[in-house]
Amino acid sequence: MSRNSIQLEMNFNGSEENLFRSRLESGEFQILAEIALPEGEISADEINGRYADFEYLVLGRKTPTSLAFTTENLTNTDPVLFASAICKTDRDRHLLYLSGRDHTKQQLFEMARLATGEGFKNFCCVSGKPLPGEDARKSSEHPFTESLCTLSELKENFEKTILTGAVVNPYKYTADALCTQFFKLIRKVNAGASFVVTQFGWDILKLQELRWNLFQRSCHIPSIARLLFLSQEKAKELCEGKVPGVQISPDLAYILRRELQYTRPQFEAAQIRQLQLYAAGARLIGYSGIQIAGADTPDKLEMLLDKIDEALLEFKDFNAWCSAFRQYYERLDMAPYPYRFYLFKNLLSSALPPDPLPFAEADFTTCTGKEIFRYHLGKLLCGHAAELPASEKRLTKKLLFSCKGCNRCRLPQTFYICPETCPIHRANGPCGEIRVDGTCPFDHQQECIYIRQLRLVNKLRCYPALEEDVVPDGDW
Ligand code: SF4
The missing domain is CATH 3.20.20.220 (TIM Barrel)
Known part of the structure; x- marks a missing residue:
């Protein structure tokens, strides 16, 4: 129609x-x-x-x-x-x-x-x-x-x-x-x-x-x-x-x-x-x-x-x-073993959230030295990339961050992890299809880029960056 x-x-x-x-x-x-x-x-x-x-x-x-x-x-x-x-x-x-x-x-x-x-x-x-x-x-x-x-x-x-x-x-x-x-x-x-x-x-x-x-x-x-x-x-x-x-x-x-x-x-x-x-x-x-x-x-x-x-x-x-x-x-386990993280303990113990909320211990993956080094290098070399023409320092960006050559550089907004390396170009967070072990549905060997980003955010303690401004698309 x-x-x-x-x-x-x-x-x-x-x-x-x-x-x-x-x-x-x-x-x-x-x-x-x-x-x-x-x-x-x-x-x-x-x-x-x-x-x-x-x-x-x-x-x-x-x-x-x-x-x-x-x-x-x-x-x-x-x-x-x-x-x-x-x-x-x-x-x-x-x-x-x-x-x-x-x-x-x-x-x-x-x-x-x-x-x-x-x-x-x-x-x-x-x-x-x-x-x-x-x-x-x-x-x-x-x-x-x-x-x-x-x-x-x-x-x-x-x-x-x-x-x-x-x-x-x-x-x-x-x-x-x-x-x-x-x-x-x-x-x-x-x-x-x-x-x-x-x-x-x-x-x-x-x-x-x-x-x-x-x-x-x-x-x-x-x-x-x-x-x-x-x-x-x-x-x-x-x-x-x-x-x-x-x-x-x-x-x-x-x-x-x-x-x-x-x-x-x-x-x-x-x-x-x-x-x-x-x-x-x-x-x-x-x-x-x-x-x-x-x-x-x-x-x-x-x-x-x-x-x-x-x-x-x-x-x-x-x-x-x-x-x-x-x-x-009958006590069916709905979590896909061995992955079974819940943010809170005692879920279903009450209809409304208890006070205080019983947080469970969270086991986040931690940043490697290489990831931190690459972030700081990005900040040093490409900290102003968003204000410059996207073609500027293209080779550096390609070698360090696998830059795919879009027309709007967003590296400083994405912790120097290029959103174009996501197979479907998500720039604001993971898709809902991310696999249970954190790998990408398109490539089971590749970790979702947003898990890598979260590791950096955890290390740098800059959580608002993940919640506030909308990162625009690559303007291809
Ligand atoms: S899992 Fe992550 S990297 Fe893979 S398509 Fe979804 S957002 Fe992109």
């Missing part, structure tokens, strides 16, 4: 009403039913045939429910036209994802402008990720605009007329990998994110860890837990490690393999119960809502929404939920 196949009805009335924002602000728990933009292109007729019932299904439900339009697939479909074709009324209740993959900052701004004209007011900015099986070379053929850049662009241009959010992957199990994700999240909040949606996963301790960490940082933004309703096909992919950025524990893989032996209805019943437990648990530990992925037909969505409503009624007390959860999971 392309933009010239449909006439946009622009409405620049700039009304301040925003149902999604009001619910977040009032603490009313809400459900977002995820609709992924279909692969390739889709006609207006197909949209009406396949998706027309989704809007009707989410209206007037017991638990406030809206739609979230995500951009996981390789699609040629325009997200604004797609969402506009499905949602006829109250578009301020829904959430639109803006993906940086294959889009420049200007294109994303234009998309947001058109969407606000159509009445959408809530956006979740993502950088976009490589598709499964895509290698570094293929991936670098696609421009990615980092969510940080989109967030600050939208904040500057729309001020308070829209609400922007960001995503985070809390399912990291080493001190280094987890802290780099948290630092990046705070940077997103500083750049304009007013709410956060998690990557999907199955470790409720990690969901609570995120809430407690935001609390200890006095960062009181609403969080939405993304939960996946697993199909048998997706469960197989998970067990085979084929879902980028999601690594499950051997215990969970064992349970899923066992469930895969069941008949399809039995498998589905097991997944429904799990979804109920996670949905109720997320509400009890302070999440403002959940986003349900995997409900790809109206019938399935309706059934899941009914089941979630039941669970929210069933579990109103944290202790009762906790014992049901523990009974169901």
Whole structure:
């Protein structure tokens, strides 16, 4: 479905009403039913045939429910036209994802402008990720605009007329990998994110860890837990490690393999119960809502929404939920052994963060002499590189920092670790797909450059540098 196949009805009335924002602000728990933009292109007729019932299904439900339009697939479909074709009324209740993959900052701004004209007011900015099986070379053929850049662009241009959010992957199990994700999240909040949606996963301790960490940082933004309703096909992919950025524990893989032996209805019943437990648990530990992925037909969505409503009624007390959860999971270890770092001890001992927070001991990797030497050499030789033409001292930068020759040198902002050495050119922190041992998904021999950066920051004790200014792109 392309933009010239449909006439946009622009409405620049700039009304301040925003149902999604009001619910977040009032603490009313809400459900977002995820609709992924279909692969390739889709006609207006197909949209009406396949998706027309989704809007009707989410209206007037017991638990406030809206739609979230995500951009996981390789699609040629325009997200604004797609969402506009499905949602006829109250578009301020829904959430639109803006993906940086294959889009420049200007294109994303234009998309947001058109969407606000159509009445959408809530956006979740993502950088976009490589598709499964895509290698570094293929991936670098696609421009990615980092969510940080989109967030600050939208904040500057729309001020308070829209609400922007960001995503985070809390399912990291080493001190280094987890802290780099948290630092990046705070940077997103500083750049304009007013709410956060998690990557999907199955470790409720990690969901609570995120809430407690935001609390200890006095960062009181609403969080939405993304939960996946697993199909048998997706469960197989998970067990085979084929879902980028999601690594499950051997215990969970064992349970899923066992469930895969069941008949399809039995498998589905097991997944429904799990979804109920996670949905109720997320509400009890302070999440403002959940986003349900995997409900790809109206019938399935309706059934899941009914089941979630039941669970929210069933579990109103944290202790009762906790014992049901523990009974169901029989002490299952959700951490992918041998990596099992949690920032706090005694998670799930209470719904709210205890005072004082019981920090666990963190085992960060430490800087090598070579890393420190290279940093100081960089400071000495290239300390002013950001103010000089990028071509200046190119050979020195190439020899010392593997400079790839972009048009905007950011070495002084990135601790002299060139962001262009990241296969997908992230300049503001790690992607969510970083592997559990801290290596890069594109090259298992290479450590993520942001783990190296964190080591320097730990040594130099200059944490604000990881949270404040947005590092621009390389201006190729
Ligand atoms: S270097 Fe880090 S941020 Fe870049 S792709 Fe690899 S894991 Fe992701």
